[in-house]
Each structure stands twice: as structure tokens, then as C-alpha cells.
Amino acid sequence: MKKFITQYLLLMVLTISLNAQTSGKYQDAGSSVHYQYITTYDVAKLNKILNAELSEFLNGSSMPFENFKGKFTAPKYPVKLYRVKYNSVIPEKGNKPTVASGLVAIPENGKDSMPIVSYQHGTVFGKTEVPSFIDESMETKLMVAVFASQGYIVTGADYFGLGISTEPNSYLVKESSEQACVDMLFAAKQVLTANKIKQGPLFVHGWSQGGWTNMTFLRKLEELNIPVTAAGTASAPLDAAVTVNRWLNNYQPTDAIWLPGCATNFIFAKDQYEFPGLAARAIKPEYYQVAKDFYEYKIDWKTYFSKTKSKAYEMLTDEFKASGTMANDAFWTRLEEMQAYRWRCRTPLTNYYGESDEVIPVYIARLAEGTHQVLGGGSNTKAISAGPKADHRATYIYSLIHVKPWFDGFLK
Known part of the structure; x- marks a missing residue:
């Protein structure tokens, strides 16, 4: 009886193991x-x-x-x-x-x-x-x-x-x-x-x-x-154009503290997919690397937040923010299409x-x-x-x- 129980348990372990391997395969x-x-x-x-x-x-x-x-x-x-x-x-x-x-x-x-x-x-x-x-x-x-x-x-x-x-x-x-x-x-x-x-x-x-x-x-x-x-x-x-322009140029006290992460991630995404060099033009030099590391998942949100500002507009260059006023350059034109x-x-x-x-x-x-x-x-x-x-x-x-x-x- 003891031998039978041992064999049964071994069989169950093998079955579970095989099922786990099967479920893990594509x-x-x-x-x-x-x-x-x-x-x-x-x-x-x-x-x-x-x-x-x-x-x-x-x-x-x-x-x-x-x-x-x-x-x-x-x-x-x-x-x-x-x-x-x-x-x-x-x-x-x-x-x-x-x-x-x-x-x-x-x-x-x-x-x-x-x-x-x-x-x-x-x-x-x-x-x-x-x-x-x-x-x-x-x-x-x-x-x-x-x-x-x-x-x-x-x-x-x-x-x-x-x-x-x-x-x-x-x-x-x-x-x-x-x-x-x-x-x-x-x-x-x-x-x-x-x-x-x-x-x-x-x-x-x-x-x-x-x-x-x-x-x-x-x-x-x-x-x-x-x-x-x-x-x-x-x-x-x-x-998208109105939303991003609002984040950059019309901060409200009720704004979510994580909006800067959204803004810099969006800028880097547009940099990588459509406008090479955009991030360097838009993000202040002192925040560029931490924003890049965050976008690339090299640091988490807490680290990003501890090294940046809680307001998106404070992390971006004046020239970039001003470009949203008339919204007539290639970046803003693209946002209009979004x-x-x-x-x-x-x-x-x-x-x-x-x-x-x-x-x-x-x-x-x-x-x-x-x-x-x-x-x-x-x-x-x-x-x-x-x-x-x-x-x-x-x-x-x-x-x-x-x-x-x-x-x-x-x-x-």
C-alpha cells in the first residue's frame, strides 16, 4: 500500500509538471x-x-x-x-x-x-x-x-x-x-x-x-x-493637440501628479517614431536623461518623480512651449491629425x-x-x-x- 501511494504521488507530480510545461509553451x-x-x-x-x-x-x-x-x-x-x-x-x-x-x-x-x-x-x-x-x-x-x-x-x-x-x-x-x-x-x-x-x-x-x-x-x-x-x-x-497644449500651457492645481510622466513619454514616443531630435529640443537638459531612462523603463515612476518636477511645463523648454501657441510646426500639425x-x-x-x-x-x-x-x-x-x-x-x-x-x- 505504501509503495502504491508513493507511485501515485510520483505520477501526480509528473502530471502537474507536464501540465505546467504544456501551459508555458506557445x-x-x-x-x-x-x-x-x-x-x-x-x-x-x-x-x-x-x-x-x-x-x-x-x-x-x-x-x-x-x-x-x-x-x-x-x-x-x-x-x-x-x-x-x-x-x-x-x-x-x-x-x-x-x-x-x-x-x-x-x-x-x-x-x-x-x-x-x-x-x-x-x-x-x-x-x-x-x-x-x-x-x-x-x-x-x-x-x-x-x-x-x-x-x-x-x-x-x-x-x-x-x-x-x-x-x-x-x-x-x-x-x-x-x-x-x-x-x-x-x-x-x-x-x-x-x-x-x-x-x-x-x-x-x-x-x-x-x-x-x-x-x-x-x-x-x-x-x-x-x-x-x-x-x-x-x-x-x-x-490630442488641445490636451497636450493644455498640459504645457495651462497648469491647474487639480492636475494629476503623474502628468509630467505622460508628457515626457509622449515626447519621446514622437521622437522615436516620427520626429528624431524632438526630445532634445523639447525637454530641458537637466531633465532629459531621467526622462529618457523613464521612457526606456530603466527607472520606475518613484525614481522619476523624485528627480523631476510635478508640473509638466517646468520640465520643458520655453521654445517648445511657445511653439504650441500657434501650433503650426510639424509636431503640432501632426497632433492636429491625431x-x-x-x-x-x-x-x-x-x-x-x-x-x-x-x-x-x-x-x-x-x-x-x-x-x-x-x-x-x-x-x-x-x-x-x-x-x-x-x-x-x-x-x-x-x-x-x-x-x-x-x-x-x-x-x-
Whole structure:
């Protein structure tokens, strides 16, 4: 009996080891798309995300956890999580080939066809704080807990320069952001096909940087005649030129302390992808190296913050700030082209905004609604307030609570 138990335990250890090795390997989904099993979030884990982890996420917010407690539907299904790597190209670099990564989350509900929601993540200061490294991305965990646990497939691109990508961070770089998201959507379809799952209606959502990315991605999907059933955003910087100019030339006491990191990362991204030498022209010499190290992930946010200013305009040269006054040089002209709201959107769209958002002014968040009305696009584009106390994080949580049942309505 003792010998039998020993052999049984040895067999179990070998089985677990083999399973671990299998789950760690990439599987071929065809056409240079590969996917790797990460883990499964069970219902208990998904409940924890919507409670204890959400409470921690909202620590310090103007609308703490108590404002949202009990407002999410209890998770129904465990969710399998996969990291996907796929081939893409970089438009700003002459369609240079590259490899990017993203997440596919599949509910374990026994169905062979499910709706899919593509999520565009917000600003991060760590290379792996992205969907395919989901344990480091609270915003993605929330998407999985809200949508995937209820029967939606959730996907999300990491963007070029994040996740497994070896490229420079493509922070708010327009064509690269679109390309990463479009190719990730195609890659996700191949992963689903490999798992004998059909994609149902497509939805899209995004927060912060991802709100802007989601809008320019949505416009690209409409250009490609890829149907999107409905779209949402939260705290979207719809007009890049106005948003950046506001950061540089009109500091407000309520501005987030991490806006300087956004500003210098954006400048370095434009330097690397479109305007060589821009960073040296824009950033004061005493801050150039620390900003460069931060952009390249050589130092973390705390180190960056300790060595720089808490106001973006204090780190930038007078000449660069002045160039935004008329906004007529190549850099500012390019930012004008980054607007993500001036078209007659065919897709039902809701832009959520917070009246106490420390990053995105209400005026910018509501641009799509007003513009769409002026263009005669009908009433399918709406801006909805998350409330007078809603800051950046609270706006995102509010959007999740309200966009999910709105999406559900299109499935009936």
C-alpha cells in the first residue's frame, strides 16, 4: 500500500509538471499567431477583483469603493486567460515588421459562440502592466471580471513597445496604435478558431490613453467596414493637440501628479517614431536623461518623480512651449491629425467623463457628442457624466457598471 501511494504521488507530480510545461509553451494558431495559456481565474478570484482588489484600486480616489460596492453583477463563469503573440508592422517606420502581444480571455461556459469586447488599456509606466500580463493590470482584470465572467470574450492589445515587444514605447502614436489593435483583433479570431469558438457581435471599450486609442481604432474599423455593434470610452483625450497644449500651457492645481510622466513619454514616443531630435529640443537638459531612462523603463515612476518636477511645463523648454501657441510646426500639425472625434460615426457610441477628472477636462471628453450633432450624425453618439465627484479612476469604474448592460441590450 505504501509503495502504491508513493507511485501515485510520483505520477501526480509528473502530471502537474507536464501540465505546467504544456501551459508555458506557445501553441500555433496559424499565420504567425501563437498563444500561451497563462492561468484560469475562478469565480472566487473574479469576486475578489470586484471587491477587495477594487477597493485597493480606488484608494485615494474622490469616489472610494463604497460608492460602487454591490453594483456589479456577481461573476458566473471561470475565465481562461491566454497571452497571444502576433506579427504586425509599424506604419511610421515604413511598415517595418514587428512582433506584438495581447490578451484573449475566454469564459468557461460551454458555448461555442460568444460576443467579443476589445479593450484598449490606459496609460502605464511599467512595460508589463498590460493585458497579456494581466496580474499587473488591474484595469484589465476588471474587464475580465465584468465582461468575461458573464460570457463575453475579452481581448486587448498591449501596444508596440509594451508586453513582449522590443520596440520603443508607442505611447499615443496614432497609426501604430491602430495597427496593433487591428492585428490583435485578427490574431484573437485565429485563437478562437483554433479553440473551435465562433466570434459573435463585436464591441469595443477603452479608458484614458485607451479611450483615445479606442476612438481612432473604431474609426479604422469603420474605414475597413468591420462591423462594431457598440462602443464605449472613459476619460478619452479626444483632441490630442488641445490636451497636450493644455498640459504645457495651462497648469491647474487639480492636475494629476503623474502628468509630467505622460508628457515626457509622449515626447519621446514622437521622437522615436516620427520626429528624431524632438526630445532634445523639447525637454530641458537637466531633465532629459531621467526622462529618457523613464521612457526606456530603466527607472520606475518613484525614481522619476523624485528627480523631476510635478508640473509638466517646468520640465520643458520655453521654445517648445511657445511653439504650441500657434501650433503650426510639424509636431503640432501632426497632433492636429491625431484628433479622434471629427467623423460621422456609424457605431452607437457612449463617451463617459468625470466632472472631477484630474487628467481629461470635461470639454475635451464631450467633443464627440457635440461634433457629431453638428455634422448631422444623429443621436447615436452620447457623452454621459459619471458625476460631479468622479475623478479619472472613478470614471472608469462608472463606465464599466453602465456600459455592460448597454452592450447587453444589443444582444437581445
